[in-house]
Amino acid sequence: MPDRNDTHPPPRTELEELRASDRIFRALLDNASVLISTKDLQGNVTMANRHFEILDGYDAESFVGSNVFELFPREIAEQLWRNDRMAALEKRAIHEEESVYHRDKTLHTYMTVKFPLLDDDGEVYATCAFSTDITEAKAAQVDSVTDELTGLKNRRYFNIRFGEEQKRAQRDRRLLTLLLIDVDRFKEYNDHYGHPQGDHVLKAVADAMHKTLHRPGDLCFRIGGDEFACLFASNSSNESEALAEQIRANVEARRIPHQANTPGGHVTLSLGLTFIQPDATLSQDQIYELGDQALYRAKHKGRNAVSR
Structure with missing residues (x-):
């Protein structure tokens, strides 16, 4: 039992x-x-x-x-x-x-x-x-990587994300685009209209960037002063150039007076594009230099232009 x-x-x-x-x-x-x-x-x-x-x-x-x-x-x-x-x-x-x-x-x-x-x-x-x-x-990390004036991410965040985005584009076999943007004759604008008005111009540029590049994965930055950058993947260089042209046209259409910016007399942008192929071995500094050269070509063409 x-x-x-x-x-x-x-x-x-x-x-x-x-x-x-x-x-x-x-x-x-x-x-x-x-x-x-x-x-x-x-x-x-x-x-x-x-x-x-x-x-x-x-x-x-x-x-x-x-x-x-x-x-x-x-x-x-x-x-x-x-x-x-x-x-x-x-x-x-x-x-x-x-x-x-x-x-x-x-x-x-x-x-x-x-x-x-x-x-x-x-x-x-x-x-x-x-x-x-x-x-x-x-x-909680936003304050350390966000530009207070424009709400865009700052250069620190750009440096953090650049390598990550390049690796992602390599894995996905997609074209990564670096777009550099500069306000034409911005020093003269500040000298004539004052820095508070200059701040409004910078906010307008940031707004134009946001209105164009709003897909998940699109990144927009204020690098410093009147220098901006965008980092995004696309299907082709023509698609990237079309997006850059939208930003340029958006700011021009606002018709913000700028007497020193001849011949139009309004605030305009110069934009330089460089394309990072999935198999590219260039460093971040080398790629940024290529973007700077494209931006210089846009200035040399007479400003208010997009250049590769």
């Missing part, structure tokens, strides 16, 4: 252990304050935890089973899908910042690790993503 004092429970069966493990797994998914999801190799979401309800447009009934390009705005979806494809193709975990909109329409930044899921033969059949909201952490 069994000992009445024996209080040890009978051993659990393998099925019971599996059910217990599944309950723990489900509890973690339901309560984790991170985004956890999987996608198949066509970009269809095959699993998503409850925290996804924080995102704009989330619908629990249709989210799982839908394609990433059906769930997010195209520029967001392209960013997310590019990172999934990289993890699958390279069969490795990747760590990237990604941006998505919350229900309150605010854009949040997530640090995401994406890694491939392998079948018994070692072939990739899906990808898994863990994403942690780092928006507040990044905001």
Whole structure:
């Protein structure tokens, strides 16, 4: 007969252990304050935890089973899908910042690790993503990397991001563009109209940059004084030049008086473009020098121009 004092429970069966493990797994998914999801190799979401309800447009009934390009705005979806494809193709975990909109329409930044899921033969059949909201952490760093007057990022941040963006463009095999911008005859403007009015001109340039380069991944900087820079990926040099032309035309169209800037008598910009191919081996200083030379050519052409 069994000992009445024996209080040890009978051993659990393998099925019971599996059910217990599944309950723990489900509890973690339901309560984790991170985004956890999987996608198949066509970009269809095959699993998503409850925290996804924080995102704009989330619908629990249709989210799982839908394609990433059906769930997010195209520029967001392209960013997310590019990172999934990289993890699958390279069969490795990747760590990237990604941006998505919350229900309150605010854009949040997530640090995401994406890694491939392998079948018994070692072939990739899906990808898994863990994403942690780092928006507040990044905001805490804003003061040290933001120009107070224009709201653009400063030269310190430019130096931080340049190498990162060059590596990203190399991985994605995309053309990276450095655009340098200078206000024509800005010293003469300040001498005639005063520095407070000069500050308004700098803000107008920053506004024109923001209105043109507002895609995820586009970066705009005030390097110092009236010197600005943009760093962005594009599909071709012609596309980059068209974006630079939009910035130039936007400022010219504002018709800000500038008597010393002949012949037009209004504030204008000179812009210089340099293109960084995915296989480029040039240093940051060498690339910046090429941008400076292109900017000089724009000045030499008579200002109010874009030059390569």
